[in-house]
Amino acid sequence: MLAWCLAVSPAASQESSANKAKEETAPVKAPTVSVTKHIGTFGGQRIAYTATAGETYLKDKDGTPKAAIFSTAYVKDGHDPDRPVTFLFNGGPGSGSVWLHMGAFGPKRVAIPSDARDDGGPPYPIVDNPDALLDVTDIVFIDPVGTGFSHALGKTDPKDYWGVTADAKSVAEFIRIWLTQNRRWNAPKYLGGESYGTTRSAAVANELEGAFNDISLNGIILISTILDFGAQANVEGNEMPYILFLPSMAAAAHFHGKVPDAPPLETFVDEARRFAAGEYATALLKGQALKGDERADIRRRLARYTGLSEQYLENADLRVTDSRFYKELLRDRNLTIGRLDARYTGRDFDNAGETPDNDPSFYGIDGGYAAAINSWVRDGLKFDTERQYVTIGSVGDWDWNIGGGDSRYYRSVAPYIARAMRENSDLRVFVGQGYYDFATPFFGAEYALGRTGFPVERIEYRYYGSGHMMYVRDEDRAALSRDVRNFIRAR
Known part of the structure; x- marks a missing residue:
């Protein structure tokens, strides 16, 4: 989801500065990782799976840890190097992956009202999610630096990761590390995000497929799409x-x-x-x-x-x-x-x-999701940390420079997807949009992905009778799950 500017009190700012000072002087500890075993029914199939909730360190050229990326991976038991794997994140910029994780595609979800009513107060039901995708793909939820439990390490300035390109490079680096550690380089690969996460998807795809050491993708999943910031810039004179x-x-x-x-x-x-x-x-x-x-x-x-x-x-x-x-x-x-x-x-x-x-x-939804991610990860997945989970908040000044041409005047990452599709004949794109979404209006997605240069026959659109997080509505969560499941199967 899109980030809102949140005020930070002087006391909170001082506490944050003090914590950062401690981190800069303290030796970097080993990554915190928790591995647990589970069984669930997804897409009508009984699946035994391993959940890994933990940190992955991004390192400098000399091996110095620079940042800890928190992720939650759900992998079907019985190693299959050719089983699809899907990497998912939310948006903001500044949002953790809590929304897609605990609302749409994770094995557990928070059951808030489906009919656009306020979620009220706790306790919120955390229930099994048969709409999770584990019958067709392993899933890795990623929290970029400054979101979730992810953070800069030592003397690293977190601003080094706060920008369209810097953020994409760090997520692409995490994906390469994960594929290596889990021996999944030849697996079918899907990349997806919601809101600014669709912007991130385009930028990460460019980092993965835009060099000789390519990681080719089978599909990009765009949920509540924002790619063309120039067209949607609400400034005087822009019609x-x-x-x-x-x-x-x-x-x-x-x-x-x-x-x-x-x-x-x-x-x-x-x-x-x-x-x-x-x-x-x-x-x-x-x-x-x-x-x-x-x-x-x-x-x-x-x-x-x-x-x-x-x-x-x-x-x-x-x-x-x-x-x-x-x-x-x-x-x-x-x-x-x-x-x-x-x-x-x-x-x-x-x-x-x-x-x-x-x-x-x-x-109307934030309290339920914040409670759910903290309860599930800390208690259900046994991840032990004193850090606060950042569901959504400010990541400071964001570098919107996309690079190339006159992008400083007109900002759009849509050409990244167009180029990736032209250069990868098997790459398909799924676009899921809510009719009642004003944060990322569906006509904006159609406009951005309908420009010259796109193989439009490989772009699939689906629409839902709800808004930005269409999965809060029970009927649409089931439909979205079914549509994405079919998209992955159709490779």
Whole structure:
């Protein structure tokens, strides 16, 4: 999921600095690793598997440990060097892999409400997850430096790992180490992430396949995709976000009953897609030349697809930002809607503001996931550490430089995937998107992956009736699991 800026108190900052000073002067201990045995039923198959929760050290050229990467690997018992292995992570940047781990694909999951209600207080049920993928692939959940239990070692500055390219290099290095230690170099390999984790997937694929010492991939799994940051940059003068967010606004308006005589969701969303890429895009490009009957027609149709009044749309010059939309759609009900999942609603301090106080689709799930990952890893997997698990938080200033050409002006990692697919004829891409996701709108994924240079026949799209973390909805978790399982089997 996408990171939110979190305030850090002076006391917490001082404590963090003191802990870092101790780490710099203390000798580096051996990696902490816990290995446990388990049995579960996944995809209808009874599977005995080994769970390894532990640290892997990334080292400098002289062998000095620089960072500890925490990972949780679930491997079917009975060594099979040709069995598929899938490497997964979440996003942020700054998020641990807790969300995919305890929500979608791990052998245990936290059972929070499926119908967009707040998760309330503990205890939260931690239950067997038959939708985990262990019947078709081994799974390795990775926490990049600064997330989960992963951290810099000794005098290493964690900022050395905080950037699109630096982060990708460290994850690629971890994958190479894991393949060597587990003798899996010739296994079919899948790489996947959610949200910024899709950005990371593209960048890691570039690190793995972009050199002579290649690690070729069989598939990339993109869940809630964000690849083209230029197109979705919400800055004055950029018309693309209004186009890319419009189909998501249509889906949200449809869900909340703001569309009179509404057709089925998929039909309505497809209408909005065509309008957004056609007449609406043309209208926006006309700027102040859009007048009279033509402007009135665009305003009328925009009101139908967004559920907002024509007067509000005129006041906004036919350009409604996503943050305004969260507040405005249900203002007449004194409710806001979620950013990560527009099915969720919340109540602000008052109803007069322009944007919501907070995202009800984030505070509606965070407590359950934080409790679940700590309980499962510490108690179920017996990983012993005094460190706090970072579910999501600030990793400091992120280096967004992608490199090459004019990327400092327009940032997109989509070309990394296009190139990898052109140079690897077996590489396929799975794209899973929630209709009600505003953090990474589905039309943005379609736009980024539909540009020139992509072998589009090897890109598979699937859509779900929920938001950013579609697996919080029971029906969509089962569907996502089935779709990814079929994607892996189809190699």
